[in-house]
Amino acid sequence: MSETGYQSDTLQDFTPEPTEARRVVVLISGSGSNLQALIDAQEHDELGGEIVAVVSNQPDAYGLKRARDAGIDAVALPHREYESREAFDGALIKVIERHEPDLVVLAGFMRILTPRFVQRFLGRMLNIHPSLLPAYQGLHTHARALADGVASHGCSVHFVTEELDGGPVALQAEVAIAPDETEDSLKAKVQAREHLIFPIAVRWFLEGRLKLAGDAASMDGTPLPSSGMRLSHADAAEELDEDAEE
Numbered sequence: 001m002s003e004t005g006y007q008s009d010t011l012q013d014f015t016p017e018p019t020e021a022r023r024v025v026v027l028i029s030g031s032g033s034n035l036q037a038l039i040d041a042q043e044h045d046e047l048g049g050e051i052v053a054v055v056s057n058q059p060d061a062y063g064l065k066r067a068r069d070a071g072i073d074a075v076a077l078p079h080r081e082y083e084s085r086e087a088f089d090g091a092l093i094k095v096i097e098r099h100e101p102d103l104v105v106l107a108g109f110m111r112i113l114t115p116r117f118v119q120r121f122l123g124r125m126l127n128i129h130p131s132l133l134p135a136y137q138g139l140h141t142h143a144r145a146l147a148d149g150v151a152s153h154g155c156s157v158h159f160v161t162e163e164l165d166g167g168p169v170a171l172q173a174e175v176a177i178a179p180d181e182t183e184d185s186l187k188a189k190v191q192a193r194e195h196l197i198f199p200i201a202v203r204w205f206l207e208g209r210l211k212l213a214g215d216a217a218s219m220d221g222t223p224l225p226s227s228g229m230r231l232s233h234a235d236a237a238e239e240l241d242e243d244a245e246e
Contacts, residue, residue: 022049022206025101027092027109028056032063033191034107034128034198039070041199048206053099055092057111073099079111089117096121103205106160107198118162123212125160126205128198130190132172132227133158137165142186145177152176152233153186155194157201159212168217169228170210171201176233193236 024047026035035054041047054067059076067074075095082088093116096104106127118125131141133156145153154174161167173193177186204210209220217224231239 022102023100024049024051024103024105025096025099026051026054026105026107028054028061028063028107029058029110030061030063030108032061032066032107034194035063036066037195038199038202039066046203047199048203052101055095086114089114093117093120103202105202112164115162118160126157126201127160128194129156129158129165132156132174133165133169142183146181146183146186150177153190155190157198159217168212168215169226170217171197171229172227173197173231173236174233192240196236196239197231
């Protein structure tokens with residue numbers, strides 16, 4: 001074989017790696033609006049990878065229809081059919097690993113995960129939470145923020161660890177709470193920001209820019225502060241073409 005031919009063969013050996021799409025599995029429990037934001041980003045080549053499966057613990061979740069409509073493998077895995085949380089998580093691990101994902105995304109997945117599950121995917125699992133973490137971990141975040149009379153609220157993308165909603169934050173988006181704010185209006189504003197920042201964080205991870213480094217998130221090799229990177233209310237409103245609010 002000629003030297004030229006040898007070099008050509010060597011190059012061919014390396015061509016598949018950079019062109020192979022990074023693989024994402026998304027876990028949902030409900031309507032899947034954040035899933036839709038990820039699907040939309042993928043369709044515009046802005047996700048940095050491919051959603052290869054969507055898994056729901058609720059068999060009637062509307063998000064499964066969103067997945068099927070987009071030609072994505074949709075898997076219902078009803079948690080009530082398992083005798084324990086550990087048994088369900090064991091089955092879920094098998095379903096996820098069958099799709100060989102680079103990243104597992106929790107997009108409204110309303111399950112507390114076992115330590116075994118978290119450790120299996122540690123460093124390659126992201127969640128979106130409707131508050132500016134560490135404030136308002138858990139449920140009913142909008143009502144709690146309004147009850148406390150805080151001036152700002154928002155959402156956070158964070159790495160998943162064994163602490164509920166306590167993993168290192170990568171990216172946040174802020175919303176200023178208006179004087180006449182209601183729970184419904186605040187929820188709508190926060191959701192718009194979720195749909196804005198979640199695909200960005202996923203893309204950064206798939207591009208190798210966003211990583212879990214010890215007990216902190218890092219971006220381009222630089223550790224991030226505990227609040228991650230934060231998009232201000234004004235910047236988020238501009239990105240979303242929201243009306244200016246006094």
